[in-house]
Amino acid sequence: MRISLMFLFSLILQSAFAQDLNPEKRIYISIGDPGIRKVLVALENTDGGTVASRDFYSTLWSHLEFTDYFEFLPQSRMPALKGDMGAYKALGVEFVVVTRVQNEQGSYIAYLNFYEVNRGIKIFEKSYQYLSPSGKPGRELAKIAGNDILQVLTGEPGIFRTRILMSCGNRNKEIYVMDFDGQNVELLTQDRSLALSPSWSPDGTQVLFTSYKPAVKGGFVNPNLYLYNLVTRNRRTLSGSRGLNTGGVFHPKENKLAYTYSKDGRPEIYVLDLDTNTRMPITKTVFFSVEPSWSPDGQRITFSSSKTGRPHIWVANRDGSNAKRLTFAGQYNSSPNWSPRGDKIVFSGQENQKNNFNIFLVDPSGSNLARLTDDATSSENPTFSPDGRFIAFSSNRDGQYRIYIMTALGTKIRVISPKGIGPCKQPSWSPRL
Numbered sequence: 116m117r118i119s120l121m122f123l124f125s126l127i128l129q130s131a132f133a134q135d136l137n138p139e140k141r142i143y144i145s146i147g148d149p150g151i152r153k154v155l156v157a158l159e160n161t162d163g164g165t166v167a168s169r170d171f172y173s174t175l176w177s178h179l180e181f182t183d184y185f186e187f188l189p190q191s192r193m194p195a196l197k198g199d200m201g202a203y204k205a206l207g208v209e210f211v212v213v214t215r216v217q218n219e220q221g222s223y224i225a226y227l228n229f230y231e232v233n234r235g236i237k238i239f240e241k242s243y244q245y246l247s248p249s250g251k252p253g254r255e256l257a258k259i260a261g262n263d264i265l266q267v268l269t270g271e272p273g274i275f276r277t278r279i280l281m282s283c284g285n286r287n288k289e290i291y292v293m294d295f296d297g298q299n300v301e302l303l304t305q306d307r308s309l310a311l312s313p314s315w316s317p318d319g320t321q322v323l324f325t326s327y328k329p330a331v332k333g334g335f336v337n338p339n340l341y342l343y344n345l346v347t348r349n350r351r352t353l354s355g356s357r358g359l360n361t362g363g364v365f366h367p368k369e370n371k372l373a374y375t376y377s378k379d380g381r382p383e384i385y386v387l388d389l390d391t392n393t394r395m396p397i398t399k400t401v402f403f404s405v406e407p408s409w410s411p412d413g414q415r416i417t418f419s420s421s422k423t424g425r426p427h428i429w430v431a432n433r434d435g436s437n438a439k440r441l442t443f444a445g446q447y448n449s450s451p452n453w454s455p456r457g458d459k460i461v462f463s464g465q466e467n468q469k470n471n472f473n474i475f476l477v478d479p480s481g482s483n484l485a486r487l488t489d490d491a492t493s494s495e496n497p498t499f500s501p502d503g504r505f506i507a508f509s510s511n512r513d514g515q516y517r518i519y520i521m522t523a524l525g526t527k528i529r530v531i532s533p534k535g536i537g538p539c540k541q542p543s544w545s546p547r548l
Contacts, residue, residue, distance in 0.1 A: 142268075142269065142270045143210075143231075143267070143268040143269070144184055144268045144269045145269075146184075146269045146271060146502075146504070151184070153183070153184060153185055153186045154184065154185055154186070154209045154210060154268075155185075155186045155187075155188060155206075155207055155208050155209050155210075156179070156185045156186070156187055156188065156208065156209065156210045156211070156212065157187075157188040157193065157203055157206075157208045157210070157211045157212070158172070158175065158176055158179070158187055158188075158212045159193065159197055159198075159211065159212065159213050159214070160172060160190070161175075161214045161215060161216055162214070162215040162216075163215055163216040163217050165216065165217070165218065165253075166253065167216050167218070167223050167251075167252045167253035167256075168215070168216040168217075168253060169253065170251060170252075170253025170254045170257070171214060171216045171225060171253035171254070171256055171257045171260075172214070172253075172257075174253065174254045174257035174258065174261075175212070175214070175257040175260060175261050177296070178257065178258065178261045178273070178275045178296070179261055179264065181296065182265065182273070182504075183522065183527065184265075184268070184269075188203075188206060188208055192206060194206075197213070198211070198213060198230075200230065200232055200235055203232050204232050204233065208232050209231070209232055209233065210229065210230065210231060210232060210238075210268075211229075211230040211232060212227070212228075212229055212230075212264070213227075213228040213229075213230070214226065214227050214228070214260070216252075216253055216256065222244055222245060222246055223244070223245040223252035223253070223256065224242055224243065224244045224245070225242065225243045225245075225253075225256040225257070225260060226240070226241075226242050227240060227241050227242070227243070227260045227263070227264075228240045229264060229267065238267055239263075239267060241260070241263060243256050243259055243260060254298075257275075258275040258276045259275075259276065261273055261275045262274075262275050262276065271502060272547060273502075274295060274500050274501055274502050274505075274547060275295070276547065276548045277294075277295045277500065277501060277544060277545045277546070277547060277548060278292050278293060278294055278295060278319075278545045278548065279292065279293055279294075279295055279498075279507055279518065279531075279542050279543065279544050279545065280292050280303075280313035280314070280315065280322060280324075280541075280542065280543040280545070281293070281313070281509075281518050281532060281539045281540065281541060281542045281543075282310060282311045282312070282313060282324075282539065282540055282541045283532070283536045283537050283538065283539040283540075284536065284537045284538070285537045285538065287306070287307050287308060287309065288308075288309045288310050288311055289302060289303070289304045289305065289306065289310050290302075290303045290304045290310045290313045290322070290324050290343075291303060291536060291539070292322075293531070293532065295500070295520075295531075295544070296531060297518075297530075297531030297532060297533065300532075300533060300536065303322065303343060303345075304324070304326065304343075306326050306327075306328040307328075308326055308327040308328045308336075309326065309327040309338075310324055310325070310326040310327075310328075311324065311325045311326070311338075311361065311541060312324060312325045312361050312362050312363070312541055313541065313543050314363060314364045314365070314543045315365070315543055315544075315545045315546060316365050317365055317367050317368075317546060318546070319345075319545050319546045319547075319548045320344065320345055320346055321342055321343065321344050321345060322342070322343045322345060323340065323341070323342055323343075323353075323363035323364070323365065323372065323374075324340075324341055324343065324363075325338050325339065325340055325341070325360060325361040325362070325363070326338070326339060326341055327339075330352040330355035334355075335357070337355065337357060337358070337360075338358075338359050338360055338361050339352055339354065339355040339360050340352070340353045340354040340355070340360040340361065340363050340374055341353065353372075353387065353389075354374065354376065354387065354394075356376070356378070358376065358377035358378060358380065359375055359376060359377035359382050360374065360375075360376055361374065361375050361405075362374050362375040362405055362406050362407060364407055364408055364409060365409075366386075366409055366413050367409055367411060367412070367413045368412070368413045369413060370388070370389045370390050371386055371387060371388050371389060372386070372387050372389065373385070373386050373387075373397075373407035373409065373416060374387065374407065375403075375404070375405045375406070375407070376394065376396075378396075381400070381402070381403065382403040382404065382405050383396050383397075383398045383399065383400065383403070383404050384396070384397050384398040384404050384405070384407050384416070384418055384435070385397065386433075396435075397416070397431070397433075397434055397435030398418070398420065398431075398435055398438075399435075400420055400421055400422045401421065401422070402421035403420070403421050403426075404418055404419070404420040404421070404422070404429075405418065405419050405420075405449075406418055406419045406449060406450055406451065408451050408452050408453045408460075409433075409453060410453050410457055410479070411453065411454075411455055411456070411457045412457065413433065414432065414433055415430055415431065415432055415433060415479070416430070416431055416432075416433055416435075417429065417430045417431075417441075417451040417452075417453055417460050417479075418431075418451065419448060419449045419450065419451060419462075422438070422440070423440065425445075425446060425447065425448075426447050426448055426449055427440055427441070427442045427443070427445075427448050428440075428441045428442045428448045428449075428451045428460065428462050428477070429441060430460070430479055439481065440481070441460065441477055441479075441481040442462075442464065442475075442477065442481075442484070444464075444466070445464045445465055445466045445467075446465045446466065446467055446468055446470075447464070447465040447472075448462055448463070448464040448465075448475075449462065449463055449464075449472075449495075450462055450463045450495060450496050450497060452497055452498050452499055453479075453499075454499045454503045454523075455499055455500075455501050455502065455503045456503045457479070458478065458479070458503075459476050459477070459478060459479075459503075459523070460476070460477050460478070460479055461474060461475070461476050461487075461497040461498075461499060461506055461523075462474075462475055462477070462497065463475070463494065463495040463496065463497060463508075471490065471491065471492055471493035471494075472493045472494060472495045473486055473487070473488045473489060473490065473493075473494050474486070474487040474488045474494045474495075474497050474506065474508055474525070475487065476523070486525075487506070487521065487523075487524070487525030488508075488510075488521075488525060488528075490510070490512055492510060492511050492512040493510060493511050494508050494509070494510040494512075494519075495508060495509050495510070495540065496508055496509045496540055496541045496542060498542050498543050498544045499523070499544060500544050501544065501545070501546050501547050503523060504522065504523055505520055505521065505522055505523060506520070506521055506522075506523055507519065507520050507531075507542040507544050508521070508542065509539060509540040509541065509542060511538075513530070515534060515537075515538050516538035516539055516540050517530050517531075517532045517534070517538070517539050518530070518531050518532035518539050518540075518542045519531065
């Protein structure tokens with residue numbers, strides 16, 4: 116399992132220039148600036164002459180390019196002499212990345228040197244050792260190195276080791292997980308039923324999901340809430356009462372979760388305390404309240420509710436008090452997801468009975484409503500990346516529902532899930548792993 120690789124890396128700092136990744140706390144790229152300017156980087160070919168070194172180079176390039184922070188000096192314009200800072204400065208290059216990957220006594224080690232051209236200094240150097248006997252060492256080492264580069268330049272670590280959960284399949288639906296760029300797709304469930312609505316634990320080691328597989332052998336078919344441990348591969352039933360047990364999301368700081376439970380036939384939001392195994396309703400509506408999402412501090416919650424008739428997006432205190440309606444237009448607003456910075460809520464909305472769903476953003480106060488997609492097809496189930504800069508969602512724009520990623524401004528839309536596993540919906544973006 117990929118998640119266990121976090122225990123298989125040895126990160127060794129070998130710098131005479133710094134005691135941490137950014138000793139001066141200098142911010143080179145202000146990620147909060149809406150008019151951010153791309154910086155020109157020279158990414159020299161990774162030395163080593165192996166498959167791992169080539170994988171390292173291609174992965175580092177593609178991941179850094181994904182952030183939209185960088186322009187890259189074309190290989191055709193690289194100076195003849197590697198590391199020629201004078202030549203790089205004349206070309207307008209701001210940073211130079213020099214790397215090497217080699218196999219040393221059975222384990223791969225990547226060496227990274229990072230230079231600021233204008234000041235003519237090495238910002239940091241670092242080595243990374245890959246200890247797993249299998250896998251893709253070049254790719255995995257590049258993910259960690261890329262995260263460090265972003266930490267240095269922006270003051271915030273990257274998202275290159277994050278993963279995305281999704282529910283995929285035709286007649287049956289199973290839970291899958293993949294890297295944030297759509298690589299390394301892995302099947303997590305084999306229920307041969309409907310496995311839906313996956314979400315992550317705050318530490319990224321466990322997954323909540325709903326499955327219609329009976330909670331016990333020979334039991335009744337029911338949408339039950341399950342917990343799956345990605346390290347031990349064990350799963351257990353958290354809520355298997357008759358009726359809906361779905362849409363589970365962990366509290367960000369406490370051993371609790373919110374989910375939709377349909378006691379007496381009416382779906383409402385409940386909070387389940389995993390320490391005491393007790394649950395408490397926090398909504399009470401005429402028809403339904405579903406799809407909870409916690410604020411980053413865990414003090415508020417957003418959800419979709421038919422409190423006033425048609426489904427709209429609401430926010431409330433963690434106990435359900437002081438509920439406030441955020442949306443007032445459209446036929447059906449659903450799937451709210453709170454940004455990790457706490458400043459935005461993304462959701463999908465259907466504007467009239469003939470329209471498909473589109474993705475919208477709104478402030479937790481209800482102001483600054485903005486549309487991010489405007490398609491004749493449907494875009495649904497939005498989920499923020501852990502840095503808040505990207506949104507994953509499902510869309511049928513190519514005829515089959517697949518998982519897409521776009522910036523939080525609605526730009527640079529790209530598909531990431533493969534076609535071969537059937538339609539995919541309900542993405543959930545992991546925390547930083």
